[in-house]
Amino acid sequence: MDAIGVALLLATLRLSVPLAIAAMGELVAERAGVLNIGIEGMMLAGAFAAFAVGATTGSVGLALAAGMLAGAALAALFALFVIGRNSDPIVCGMAINVLALGVTGSAYRVLLPAGASTLTSPVMPEVAPGVNGFVLVTALQVATVVLFLSRTRWGLAVRAVGESAEAAHAQGVRVLRTRWAATIFGGVCAGLAGSSLVLWLTDTFVEGMTSGRGFIALALVLFGGYRPGRIVLGALLFGGASALQFRLQARGVEIPYNLLLMTPYVLTLVVLTLFAGRAKGPADLARPFVARE
Amino acid sequence: MPRVALRDIHKRFGSTEALRGANLELAPGEIHAVLGENGAGKSTLVRALYGLVRPDRGEILIDGVPREISTPRRALELGIGLVHQHFMLVPALTVAENLLLGEPLPAFLRRAELRARAREILELYDLGLDPDAPADSLAVAERQRLEIVRALARGVGVLILDEPTAVLAPSEAAALLSLLPRLRERGTTVLFISHKLAEITAVCDRVTVLRAGRSVATRPVAGLAAAELGRWMVGEALPPPGSPPAMAAGAPALRLQDLRVPGLGGIDLELRAGEVLAIAGIDGNGQGPLEEVLAGVLPIGSGTLEVLRPPLAVLSGDRQRTGLVLDLSIGENLALSEAAGAGRERLYRYGFLRSSELQRVARESIARFEIRGAPDLQARALSGGNQQKLCVARALGGEPRVLVAVNPTRGLDVAATAAVREELRERARAGAAVLLISTDLDEVLELGTRVCVLFRGRLTAVEPERRTRERIGELMLGLGGA
Ligand SMILES: Nc1ncnc2c1ncn2[C@@H]1O[C@H](COP(=O)(O)OP(=O)(O)OP(=O)(O)O)[C@@H](O)[C@H]1O
Ligand SMILES: [Mg+2]
Numbered sequence: 001m002d003a004i005g006v007a008l009l010l011a012t013l014r015l016s017v018p019l020a021i022a023a024m025g026e027l028v029a030e031r032a033g034v035l036n037i038g039i040e041g042m043m044l045a046g047a048f049a050a051f052a053v054g055a056t057t058g059s060v061g062l063a064l065a066a067g068m069l070a071g072a073a074l075a076a077l078f079a080l081f082v083i084g085r086n087s088d089p090i091v092c093g094m095a096i097n098v099l100a101l102g103v104t105g106s107a108y109r110v111l112l113p114a115g116a117s118t119l120t121s122p123v124m125p126e127v128a129p130g131v132n133g134f135v136l137v138t139a140l141q142v143a144t145v146v147l148f149l150s151r152t153r154w155g156l157a158v159r160a161v162g163e164s165a166e167a168a169h170a171q172g173v174r175v176l177r178t179r180w181a182a183t184i185f186g187g188v189c190a191g192l193a194g195s196s197l198v199l200w201l202t203d204t205f206v207e208g209m210t211s212g213r214g215f216i217a218l219a220l221v222l223f224g225g226y227r228p229g230r231i232v233l234g235a236l237l238f239g240g241a242s243a244l245q246f247r248l249q250a251r252g253v254e255i256p257y258n259l260l261l262m263t264p265y266v267l268t269l270v271v272l273t274l275f276a277g278r279a280k281g282p283a284d285l286a287r288p289f290v291a292r293e
Numbered sequence: 294m295p296r297v298a299l300r301d302i303h304k305r306f307g308s309t310e311a312l313r314g315a316n317l318e319l320a321p322g323e324i325h326a327v328l329g330e331n332g333a334g335k336s337t338l339v340r341a342l343y344g345l346v347r348p349d350r351g352e353i354l355i356d357g358v359p360r361e362i363s364t365p366r367r368a369l370e371l372g373i374g375l376v377h378q379h380f381m382l383v384p385a386l387t388v389a390e391n392l393l394l395g396e397p398l399p400a401f402l403r404r405a406e407l408r409a410r411a412r413e414i415l416e417l418y419d420l421g422l423d424p425d426a427p428a429d430s431l432a433v434a435e436r437q438r439l440e441i442v443r444a445l446a447r448g449v450g451v452l453i454l455d456e457p458t459a460v461l462a463p464s465e466a467a468a469l470l471s472l473l474p475r476l477r478e479r480g481t482t483v484l485f486i487s488h489k490l491a492e493i494t495a496v497c498d499r500v501t502v503l504r505a506g507r508s509v510a511t512r513p514v515a516g517l518a519a520a521e522l523g524r525w526m527v528g529e530a531l532p533p534p535g536s537p538p539a540m541a542a543g544a545p546a547l548r549l550q551d552l553r554v555p556g557l558g559g560i561d562l563e564l565r566a567g568e569v570l571a572i573a574g575i576d577g578n579g580q581g582p583l584e585e586v587l588a589g590v591l592p593i594g595s596g597t598l599e600v601l602r603p604p605l606a607v608l609s610g611d612r613q614r615t616g617l618v619l620d621l622s623i624g625e626n627l628a629l630s631e632a633a634g635a636g637r638e639r640l641y642r643y644g645f646l647r648s649s650e651l652q653r654v655a656r657e658s659i660a661r662f663e664i665r666g667a668p669d670l671q672a673r674a675l676s677g678g679n680q681q682k683l684c685v686a687r688a689l690g691g692e693p694r695v696l697v698a699v700n701p702t703r704g705l706d707v708a709a710t711a712a713v714r715e716e717l718r719e720r721a722r723a724g725a726a727v728l729l730i731s732t733d734l735d736e737v738l739e740l741g742t743r744v745c746v747l748f749r750g751r752l753t754a755v756e757p758e759r760r761t762r763e764r765i766g767e768l769m770l771g772l773g774g775a
Contacts, residue, residue, distance in 0.1 A: 153398045156386075160394050163385040170345070170381050171395030172366035283385065292347045292363065293306070293340075 008243055010130075014201050016239025017134050018043070018193040022217035023224070023231045024145045025189020030221060031149060032182035033162035035286040037093025038078050039190040040214025041100030045070040046194025048104035051205035052111055054121035054198065063121060064195050071191020072184050074100060079183045083176055086288035097214075105207045124199040134196045141189065146228045158182055162282035165289040175289055190214065223272035225279025230272065238268045294357045296321040296482045297342065297373075297451055302351035304337055304506075306674065309666075311337040312348070313506035317484075319451065324473050324483045326493040326514070328526050329503035330706045331678025332665035335486050336378050338503070339453045343375040344368045369395070374449035376440050378456050378486075378677045378704070379613050384429035388415075391428050392443050418442045432577035433460045433611055434732070441469065445476075452476065453484040456677065458492060459704045462575040462732045462769065470496050488678075488706050490519035502526050523707050532711050534739050538721040543567035545601050546695045546726035552596035556582035558750040559596070564695065566602060569717065569727040571741025572752070573734060573765050579750040580699065580730055584610055587697045587728075602695055602726065606630075608688035610699030610730065612677075616684040619673040623664065623683060624655035626672050630691050658686035663709065677704045685713055689720070696720060699730045714739060734762055746773070 022039055029036045036042075049070035054063030078096050081087040112119055124133040149155040160168035161178045169175045197209060216238060224231035241264035249257055295318040304312040312334045319325050327335050340346040342353060344362040352359050355371050362368050368375070382391045389411035411424040420442050422435060431439065437460045444452055458466040466489075473483055473496050487493055493500055494514055501511040502525060523531045543566030552560040557579045564570050574580060585591035586598065588607040609616035617626050628640055628651055640650050655668035662682045666675050672683060681704045688696060698717060702710040717740060721727050730747075731737050737744055744755040746768035753768055767773045 151402050153400055153402060156390060156394065156398070156402065160383045160386060160390075164383045167381045167383045168394065170343075170365050170375070170377065172364075172369045173395050174366065280385075292345060 004247075006130075008240075008247065011243035011246065012236065012240040013132070013135055014239070015242045016235045017138050017200070018196045018213055019217050019220060019238060020138050020232050020235035021141055021196065022190050022193035022214060023220040023235060024142055024228065025186040025193070026217055026221050027226065027228065027231060028145060028149070028158065028189075029182045029186035030285055031162045031226065031282055032158045032179050033165060033282055033284045033287065033289075034079075034082065034179050034183045034186070035089045035093070036075070036078060036183060036186050037090055037218065038074065038096030038100075038214075039186065039217060040210055040212065041093075041097035042071040042074045042187050042190035043194035043197070043210045043214045043217075044097075044100045044104050044208070045074050046191030047197045047209055048107060048194075048205055049191070050195035051119075051121050051198045052107070055111075055119040058122055060122050060124055060199060063199060064192070067195030067198075068188045068191040071187040071189070071194065073187075075184050075187020075190070078187070079180050083179050083183065086290075089286050101208055104205075108205055108207060118204060120203045121198050121205075123203055124196070132200055134200050137192070141192075142228060142232055149228075154178075154181075159282075162284055165284050165287070169289070169291060175291065179289075190217075193217070220268075220272075222281070223269065225272075226281055227279065230275065234268055234272050237271055238264050241267045294321075295319055295354070296356060297484075298354040298357075299338065299342060300352050300354070302338060302341055302353075303349045304334075304341065304346060305349055309674075310506055312341075312351075314508070315351075315503060315506060316508045317501055318511070319482050319484060320499075322477050322480050322482055323498040324477055324485055324496055326497040326500040327484065327486045327503060328488075328490075328493060328500055328522065330526070331682070331704075331709055332676040333503040334506040335503055336455055336676060339375060339455055339484065339486070342368070343373060343453065369447070369449070372450035373453065374444040374447050374451070375453040376437075376444045376455060376457055378459075380436055381440060382428040382436055385427060387425050387427055388422050388431070388439060389424035391439065392424075392446070396447070414442060414446045418445060432581055434462065434465060434576035437461060438465065445472075450480070451482045451484070453486075455486045456488065456704060457485075458487055458489060459677075460576065460700075460732070463734050463766065464770065465575070466492065488704070488710070490522045490707065493522060494519050526706075527708050531707055534711075534735070535715055535718055537738075537740050537742050538567065538569055538718055540568065540742055543724065543726070547605070547728065548597070548599045548601060550597045550599075552586065552593065552598055554582050554586050554591055554594040556750050557586070560752050562745075562752060564726045564728050566694070566724050566726045567721055568742040569721050569729055569740045571729040571731060571737040571744045572747050573731060573737040573744060573755075573769055574747035575769055576732055578747050580610065580732075580747060582750075583730065583747070584697065584699050588615075590615075600695055604691060604693050605695040605697065606688045606691055606693035608684055608696065608698040608701050610703070612680050612684050612703075617672045617680060620671060622655075622669045622671055623659065623666055623675070624651045624668040626683060627651075627655055627658055627687050627690060630687050654690070658683075658690060662686045663712075678706055678709065681705055682709060682713075685716075689716065693725060695726045695728070697728045697730070700732060701729070702733070702736060734765060737765065738762070 022043055026036060026039055046067035050063040050067035053066035074096055078092055081092045082089045127133050127136050157173050157178050160173055161175050165175045198205060220231050220234040224234045245260045245263050249260055297319040299317040302312050302315045315338050329335050337346055341348045344364045344367050353362060389407045392411045392414060408424045415422055420438055441457055476483055485497060497514045499511055499513050502509045545563050546566045547564040549560050549562045582591055652668050664682045665679050685701055702713050717727055729740055746753050748771045755765055
């Protein structure tokens, strides 16, 4: 492979990894019946926390931990309302997104007053030549989720609760606990995905830097038909198309740039809809559950 | 000391008082029946015992100890199991997964192991289901049997069965009933809810009658005749069973010629105005596809289906899945009627739904079919039998000239069953053509001008001179060689 090809592949991975991690987390939450629209905000919170801790301590490990913790904290807030009080998940999710955007923006300005020299975070090291740590993390995460959902007792509970909370409850499955755990897991993954934006894609934080990646991850879950393989494929497709598009733009190809910007979205949408078939989402997705009348 | 005691249980849902002082005591190792009209509060009472309903007042004692049962998990820990009146499987999971859900399982599941365990349980109870089939591919009766087996496999000490036989064919019901005394020998206490009086007199030790949320009395069953039981429950003597509409040579109303769809192999049938053609058979022999193809849900594979005297209405055999939209109100469910009868034009003006008219139609149906609920009540909040009445009301509301009725009295109490059967006979006498698809032999014999049997997707006519329970029963099991 020539240099351009290698560069393109690397860029593809860098752009796909955050999407794949976030989408796999969202998959688990949705399989449990929780529609978490707030992953955009949870990613952003994760990105900021990773940046702040990374830049001040210089430790990648601490930065990662902080990113995941921030995602988990927002997920807990979301769960408190959506699972604990049966509030509307769309409203709560959007509230989380707005909250995260506002809080990270202000906190960034506190951390880095105007005029101060820029702070940079450390970068995730490579585990093998050319293989960034995040690639390994993603591979592990995807494999774990796949095995978890199909081959463990808890995965069975997650699926049962998302398909029919009432029937699962009647068999003694702890519906609320299962949903809480799945939501927190989704939040941790979103935080991790956000951290990767800081620790790999860039080495700094920018206000609103997730720029819709959380929503793309949500769409990938849906258009990937809730199947892990297709979701990862969708993430790679989107990442690849984005990488190619950046390169073409940099080359100054004679295509209007807004058309280029559109291609990853259109391509991913078309491919996934063509191949996703008629997969059905969890039947009890986003439906409130009352344990005892 | 009673194994289970429910004392003075009260429960109110909004403006409905479902329970107003219900008492129930189960002696160790007895089979105890609970009997009562539709909406009397039977399901609510057992749901309270299983941790699904929080009583407003009253106490629950298990082996003499007052217990707060807040979840089904707690109930199961206390050795109480419930087979629900309605579908309580996770539709998208497989038979094996449903069977083992909630059981102590190893952290890591191996497919083969799960399948083997499931197969073992299924074989133990003689249930020939594929462990890998998704639960929603099962026929109604198969689902019910799966749920019963699941509860038995849990080995609970107190087993509650909420109308377990409502969807079973006579042979299956008999098998279940014969199982109960064996459970009793093992020391299991059984609470058995049924509207079929003969079942209660056949296997139960004692019976408690519930009327409008209150327990009226508990009596030993020995020496009690079914008719007596019925009189006691309703407060008056039951009407004698009616006889089917006489053979009438009306005009053809519905004709199927060599109709084939998956599950049905070449159905020929001509239904005439003024008759009830009754199709008997055990659920899962093609009833589902036949209903669906008549309802227009399933495309015709080959052959023809002609409705010669429209409109046609279908009374669905699965009230919760295809019969009702459970989240809509009684009125809205009535307005969904597909039969473009007189009612429909009245309900809409310039394409807009007229809510005053909707209310009026709903109140009319509620009064006529004695549905226990207000027009605005969600269908989900109705008792099982009242949901069934709502289905009947809607199917009959559009004045259909061809009526396909699938198990129309499933889950209805004795009086309501008699009323609905009489209504169907009345419709036929008035010139409608009725196709009755039923697993209930009494119903088939009481209503059918002609009787057929559906077995493995094929229809066999029952010779008029051999129209007996035995003959039909044979054909239902595929034993009717000659
Ligand atoms: N969740 C609910 N919300 C409102 N009303 C309810 C609810 N559950 C039950 N009810 C009402 O309580 C009453 C008793 O219902 P229940 O289901 O216990 O009757 P049932 O004796 O089991 O009748 P059936 O023989 O028809 O099954 C009914 O009037 C029903 O409409
Ligand atoms: Mg009931």
